[in-house]
Amino acid sequence: MPNAAADAHDATEVAEESNARVKRPRVADVVEEGIYIAAAATRLSVKNRILMETIAGGEGYDVDRFLPDARAALLALADESDAEAERVRREKKDAWRRFSDPNGTHDYGSRDLGNLRRRQRQGRKIAKALRARAEDEAALRQLVEAARDAAWAELAANIDRTLRMEAARPDLEPDYGTMREARMQALRLVDLAGLASQRRKRAKALAKKDAATAEGDTAPDAGASARAASAEAGFAERARARGIDPAELDD
Incomplete structure (x- = not known):
């Protein structure tokens, strides 16, 4: 699964490097983007689960049956976001006493402390938001229903394609x-x-x-x-x- 915090931050860094004068995105905006990426990854995971169990396995569809899958996917992404924040914290700890010019993209120094603090804060906030969503049954149901719609669309397209050929x-x-x-x-x-x-x-x-x-x-x-x-x-x-x-x- 993608790391929501890292992906959201990488997208932000690309935008910043392309135009240094562009106003830096707010933490809330980066967090929102990270949650969006995580939701998309969760829908994909649950969609594949639905296809395997209801179609390949011949089982009936029941939204309650897939709520644990959606919850587990969100919690796994929250753990990844926390792990990313912890990695950034360690980099920040090493960077504060490094004053030489960087040798690479991730060779951080004292001048990067502000950016690293922001990344750590973003990762923690994304993880917190994902854990809150994992405990929100209405949000989980919405994710499962969206995954079901995606599974139906994929299956219908495959069947219709076969019918057109035969x-x-x-x-x-x-x-x-x-x-x-x-x-x-x-x-x-x-x-x-x-x-x-x-x-x-x-x-x-x-x-x-x-x-x-x-x-x-x-x-x-x-x-x-x-x-x-x-x-x-x-x-x-x-x-x-x-x-x-x-x-x-x-x-």
Whole structure:
């Protein structure tokens, strides 16, 4: 996994070196960038886990099942960020008594103490923020859902690519029966999971609308219903494109 603190700082150093007169980024901005990098790495890790367990392993998708994976990934990145901050602390300790010109990019001297202190502070703050996010169930669920969407997109692209090559014609596909069952399984494990998620969001939106109506607020909120309807239409279209009647999946 990438080191969020180091990656964020390296990006900052490149920007500073390209134009020394550019105002130095705030610590908060570097920390935010480090958290963004860590979130992207976590989504990738969980996405691969979902693909292995729900697709290759034939297991059903359940967001709660992957929360520990997201939490573990964030904590691992927090440990890496702390380790980076500790390494910078040791470099800072050696640099304060070094006054000669540097021999390389990471040959720090007394003139670099301010920069090293800033890097250490950034690493500690990123680690603290990642540990806080690892204990935030709502944030973890959001990461897992984003990973599921990425896994579905990757799987759908692979299946559609295969279908375009083979034209999904039984007379041209010797293993049509086996492949058809695999496509149905993919629809059940991934597409149906996404459809169910949209339906849950639609139900919550309708419940909020009913509550608002009861309180005298009748402002319409058709967004969730429209998204759910779009998801159902998209699911049916993908099923037919793979030679499957959506009604076959109801059981």
